[in-house]
Amino acid sequence: MYLLEWMVVLDHKRYKPGSIWDEQQKKNAEHEKKHEKKLFAQGLGHLLTTKESDIHESRSEEVDDNGGICRKTSTYLDVCTYNDDKRGLLTLILGVLSYGVVPWGVFIVFATYVMLSTGLQVSGDSIDLEAILVAGLSYVFLAGVAYVFCRFLFKIWHLEAFTMRRLVVRFNRETRKVYLLRPGFLGGVKSYDWEAIDAILPKDIPNHEGIGGMLVLAVKTEENENPYRDFGVDGAFLGLPSRDYQHLLSFWEYIRRFMEDGADAVPAPKRLRSKWPNPLSSMWTVSRLSLPGGFDLGRSFLWLRLALTPVFVIWGLGHYASLLLSYEGRFPKAIRQASGESELRSWLELLAYNLLPLLYTAVGLWLYYAWRHGLDWRLPLQYLGV
Structure with missing residues (x-):
């Protein structure tokens, strides 16, 4: 469910004065001003204009793709977003x-x-x-x-169905751009300079197990209707939950080295994320219950995971249904051309990812129905004269 992305968009809008959302924006602005005054009083006012992470600075000796890579070429890197799998309920x-x-x-x-x-x-x-x-x-x-x-x-x-199946962030090392693929109600497709991107990774955080979370990218923008703020903030929540802070740094280092040092500077992803909806993978995804900080039932609570199997089966069906009720998106033509994508391959993928899941799901449901009711599974073929 794309709740976090939706909240970022809502924070940019202008609301009726006195409404609940307007009052919340006002409170947030007052809190930010108090924080700024506190930093200036401590002589740390420069932190307000300094990015958390210098993209030219290496923050980790290790690199890890975090299982969040959709595609890697010599030109671009497609990375999934954190909330793609948080759906189904x-x-x-x-x-x-x-x-x-x-x-x-x-x-x-x-x-x-x-x-x-x-x-x-x-x-x-x-x-x-x-x-x-x-x-x-x-x-x-x-x-x-x-x-x-x-x-x-x-x-x-609409936050998890009747929308894009996944949000994609593309890092193009040749154009030095970061592209965000999103539906319109979540901000739409945007393009930002690599140099303007900030990865929210504060320094000097102890690497305790369970303090990981997700990689957050942020960029200041001029698009902003919020009357209590002079600028807007856009960004994305990348990858899967990290088990600790070092894991988070190594994931960022994978992206940073790709953009700064080249595609050969990082290894091929251990496994690319599949774009094919699958009921079994949906059940596996929801059963993990992976949360920020690496809390994962698949790692530490196997007995609870087994006990909750019926719940995960039902939830997994909801997860799979939400994927079927959504569509696989793609970047606009200008971005595809800048990335060197084949138009033929792009069209074939668009048709395949959006049509084939519906077809093999319908076939699977018919086979199950025919098996339960003792029918000949070849009846549809006979009606078609095959």
Whole structure:
């Protein structure tokens, strides 16, 4: 669920004076000003204009791809974002809600059609005041549910479904640019100079196990509607959760060396992230429950992981459904050309990643249904005359 990215976008907007969001922006601005005054009083005012990480400075002798690389070429490096795998629960809850409401709504419309066309209820009884009252209340309830869903719930569901399956950050060492691939409501596609990027990695942090988190990239921008701040902040949350701070530094070092020293300066990723939706991999992903700091049920809580297997199976189906309800995006043509991408390969990948998952999922569901009901799995082929 792209909640963090959404919150960054919300912080840039202008809201009605006196509203909850406006008051929150005002409080955040006051807190930032107090922090600035404190730094100046301590003689540390220069830290406000100094980036946390100098991209020319090596912060680690080790490099680690952190399992977050989607593609590596001699020109560019595609890195996943942290929240790509944090999905499924919303789709599960709202999907169940839709499954319960939509069929009922269809039945109400059908029943109304029968009443108007035949003058009788679906049961065959004559229409009375009670039947009219029930139908009217049903329509009022459906209208209320539809309003709440469209006004509020769909926006929340949009954070993990009916959107891009993954957000991608591309580091192009030839153009010296960092490109962000995102849907419009999360900031859209953006391009920033490599030199302007700041990796939020403070120095002198002890490397304790469990203090890792995610790699945060930030850049100051002029795009800002927030009346309480003179500048905007854009960025991305990269990679998978790091087990400790050294792991986080080694992940940043992998990216930094690629951009500064070249593609040969870093090893090939141990394993590229797959873009193919898979129900088994979805169940594996949610069962790990990987959180910032390296908390991972797959590492330390195997017994709990086994006990919660039924929960992970159901959650994994929601995760897989959210992937199928989303689409695989790609960078605009200008960025693809600057990166040396093949247009033919780009089009083939776009079609394959968006169409084939729907096809093999439909085939899998049919085979399961045919097996459970003792049907011949070749029936669809027979209908097609194959």
